[in-house]
Amino acid sequence: MTGALSHLRVCDLSGQLAGAGATKILAAFGAEVIRVEDPVTRGLWDALRGVGPYVDDRRGVDLGAGFNNHNVGKYGVTLNLRVDEGKQLLRELISVSDVVCENFAAGVMENRGFGYDELRRIKPDIVYVSNCGFGHTGPYRDFKTWGPIVQAVSGLTFTSGLPDEEPAGWGFSYMDHGSAFYMTVAIMAALHHRDRTGQGQHVDLATVPAGMAMLPTEILDWTVNGRPTRAGGNRADFGEFAPHGIYPCRGDDRWVALCCRNDRELALLAKVLDEPSLTADRFATLPKRLAAADELDGIIGGCTAAREAAPLAQDLISEGVPASVVKSPPERIDEDPDLARMGLFPNVTHPKIGTVRVEGIPMTFSATPWQIDSSAPVLGQHNREVLGGLLGHDDATIDDWTKRGVI
Structure with a gap:
């Protein structure tokens, strides 16, 4: 596949929505994204792997629609990082990659032996972008977050809902998507710096401050006027307009x-x-x-x-x-002529799910358009292609690793 980013290879250790959403964008513009997962837990490295919605009554780690949607266009390999052989394979993959990205809690990569100092030893100019709730430094470093927690801590929850009612929250999970966009920008900015200077770096992205960036007027009102903005339902936040x-309207909902x-x-x-x-x-x-x-x-x-x-x-x-x-969803997805013009919901054929629609990238490039024409990988789908074709290991060795749970 060719595209604006077809010269890049990404070792993708991320998951859920935050990290997977960022690397989906890179893959859509041609980057070779290699999604690393754990063979022992059968895909539970990413909790979305087997989570609905589903196309039928089947269930399993390769049948989650959310996972498919956020991992289209990527390669998928399994590496058991509990054993030395699995760790060595990850080192080999990092050594031929431009980017390593992940969204584990702070400290997880270090505990597995792959903190930034080790990544630099493997590949001195590596770009490493991490993404977790509170970042890798500061007093909240060890706190664990999930989407609704991020929204509550960042202040989004406090400002949403109906007047004189408890905060309503933002559903599940907008800030994963929001931080994915920041993560994409971070990766591209760090790569630009590397191309200019030859230097890699670690970008430490925190999702909670990313959520706060969605509250600029509320933060300004507090810092300037000392007023805490409360939820106002659908009315204008600061009394600018009425009604x-x-x-x-007539009809159901x-x-x-x-x-x-x-x-x-x-x-x-x-x-x-x-x-x-x-x-x-x-x-x-x-x-x-x-x-x-x-x-x-x-x-x-x-x-x-x-x-x-x-x-x-x-x-x-x-x-x-x-x-x-x-x-409604049918009006927006099926009947909107503008989204049809953009081709915003392309079809992909998944080896197990079948042919389904996925979300595209909401932008149009005149010279280097995005392209989504392959589904997310089933667990370990490209082990032979990546470990053999890219890293040069023979079939007998790959078969042996498979039998022993290395991959």
Whole structure:
């Protein structure tokens, strides 16, 4: 496969969503990503390997849709790092790689004998990018995190939910995805530095501060004004606009999102909804609308509940009111012409799952487009290709390692 990054080889010791998501992007642009896993625990190095959703009633380490989605386009090998032969094979793989990346808890790589000092000894200009909750230094170094914990510690949970209710959280697990994007940038920046200077480095990425980067206005409001931002549901965070929210429409679980940025747009909303009370004096200014937000939302919701979501959204847009249907998965994935134009959900054929759609990369390159045309590897799928074809070991040796659990 050729592409913008086809000159790169990545030894990928990462997993879950954070690390796997980063190397998926690299693979889509042509990097040779070799995904290392553990043969002893049958893939449980990555908890997503056998986790749903599933295409049918079958279950197993090679049937997890999330794993397939985040590991398309990669090679897969198994190495038992409990034994010296497995460790030596990892050293050989590192010696021919440009990047080593992982998202274990701090200290795991060192305990396995592969901290940054050892990686530099194996390959002096190696780029090593680690990704864990709190990073490898500081007072929280030894704390373990998972997606919802990261969101809680970073402050995201505190600011999400409905007013006067407990924080709602962000689901599972947005910051894994967010830190994957940072990890991709970190890998590319470190490689650029290496190409300019010949020097590798260790990039220590922490997911919790990455989550805090999604809260710039809330952090600014606290540091400048001493105000802790509380959850406001779908209303504007700082009272910039009213109305600003999600309103029910006719049908089961149908909604429209709309925002009026000024008096003029409120008048246009009143026209589309045929509701003259929206132009009454008690809603005439933004301060008045904010003070009467509950009443305002009640009137609008009563009107929108009698309308079909898609025609209503189109009527609002035509009049100049920002609005959109709150799209369901079929509307977004199957019926959106813009995503179809981008080819954002390509098909891949997995050896065991079959032909399924996966997520592509939401960007378009005129000269070096991304490409996803192969599935995630089944456990150990490319052992012979990588250990034999790349590292030069013969078939008899590979067979022996397989029998003895080295790979």
